Amino acid sequence: MTPRVAIIGAGWAGLAAAIELADAANLTVFEAGRVAGGRARAVALSGMTLDNGQHILIGAYHDSLRLMRKVGVDPQQTLAAQPLGWQQVDGIRMQCPDWPAPWHLLAGLLSAKGLRWRDKLAMLRLLTWLRAKGWQVGQDVAAQRWLQQHGQSERLLQCFWAPLILATLNTPPAQASMQLLANVLRDSLGSPRGADSRLLLPRVNLGALFADPALQWLAARGADIRLGQRVAALDLPAGTVDGERFDAIIVATAPYHALRLMDDPALTNLLKAWQYQPISTVYLQFAGRVALPAVMTGQAQGLGQWWFDREALSGEVGLVSVVISAAGAHESLPHDELVAQCTAELRRALPDLPPLLAGRVITERRATFAANVALPRPDVRLPVKSGYLAGDWLCADYPATLEGAVRSGIAAAHALMQDWTTRT
Secondary structure, eight states, X not given: OOOEEEEEOOBHHHHHHHHHHTTTSEEEEEESSSSSBTTSOEEEETTEEEESSOOOEETTXXXXXXXXXXXXXXXXXXXXXXXXXXXXXXXXXXXXXXXXXXXXXXXXHHTOBSOOHHHHHHHHHHHHHHHHTTTOOSSOOBHHHHHHHTTOOHHHIIIIIHHHHHHHHOSOTTTBBHHHXXXXXXXXXXXXXXXXXXXXXXXXXXXXXXXXXXXXXXXXXTOEEEETOOOOOEETTTTEETTEEOSEEEEOXXXXXXXXXXXXXXXXXXXXTOOEEEEEEEEEEESSOOOOSSSEEEOSSSSOOXXXXXXXXXXXXXXXXXXXXXXXXXXXXXXXXXHHHHHHHHHHHOTTOOOEEEEEEEEEEEEEEOOBTTOOXXXXXXXXXXXXXXXXXXXXXXXXXXXXXXXXXXXXXHHHHHXXXXXX
C-alpha cells in the first residue's frame, strides 16, 4: 500500500523530503507563498527579480548537490566554484589551493596578507588541535570566549573569526556556539577532500537553483503542488490537514510557523526559548561595471560585511549585493540611509565607482535561529503516529544552512518510510 503524505512547506527541507518520497508515496505539498524556496527564494521587487538573501554553498554540501542533480540542475553550470579564500579590503587576504587538508590551509596561511606570523601560527595551532580532537570542543561555550582562551589575537578575532561566525552562524560571536562553528570548520577547512572546501556561489537566482526545478520534477511524478495555500488547521493525531486525511504529515516550516500549527507542549516549551537573527541584503544598481577585488569581497570594519559581484556571477550588469548578518544598529536605519552608507563604504574601497542608479533592501527579520551555546534541537519524529518535522532547525550538526535543511528533509522522509514499512 502506498501512503498518502502531506508536506507542509516547500522550502529546501520540504522539497528534499518530497524528492526522497516521490517514488514511494502519493504526495501533496502545501506552500503558503506563491513561490517555493522558503527563506532561499527569488522575489520580484521594483521590476527586478532578486534573491531574498545571498546564499553560499560549499563543496561539502553533498546532499544538496545530489538532489540538485536529481531534479536536473547541473551544479557546474549554476554554481561558480571558488577555491577557499578570504578577501577583505581592510583586513586579511588569503587564498587556499585545491589541495587536501591540512595542506590547502597551510599553503593559504603561509601566503596570507595582513597577518603577522604569530597570528598565522596561532590559527594553525588551533585548527591542528581541533582536528586532533575530532572537531569536538568538549563542553560548548561561546565562540568568542573560547577563541580568546585558545590564543587568538584581537586582530584575528576582528578580521577572521568574527566575520566567519557571522557569515556561517548568523549569530554574534559572544553568544554563538563554538561547537557548531567547529562543525562548520570540520566540513570546510578541515575536510580531507580539497573540493569540499570550495565556495559555491550561485550563478542563477535561487528559484532556478533548486526550488523551481524541484517543483517541476515533482509535478512530473504526480505530486499535487498547492502554492499559495496556507494551512489553517492541522490535526496530527487525526492525520488531517484542513480536514483532508493523510497517512503521514511532515511539517517543514520555520519553527515559529510550526508553533502556530501544532499543539505540542514539549515542542512549544523548547521553541519559545529560542531567539532569531535577521539578515539584510542591500542591492546596489550602478550605471556601469563594478570591478570588485574578488567575486566575494569582505571588509573587517563597516556596515556591509560582504560584497558580491552579481555581474561576474550571473551577468546582472552593475549589480552588487551587500550582506549584513545578525542584529545591529543598521536595523534602525531608514531604507535610503542604509543604501547610502553601504554605497559610501563601497566607494571608499573603489573610488571610481559609476553612479548609483537604485538601491533596494531585502530584510529577513527572522532569517535564522540564533545558533546559541548548547541549543537543544527537536527530533524529526513527533510524539504522535505519522507526524514528522523538517527544517534547518532540526539538523543538530549545523547552524541554519541550506545543507542542514536538505539533510533534515531527507531524515524525515527516511523516518516516515521506515515507520510505514514497520506498520504495514
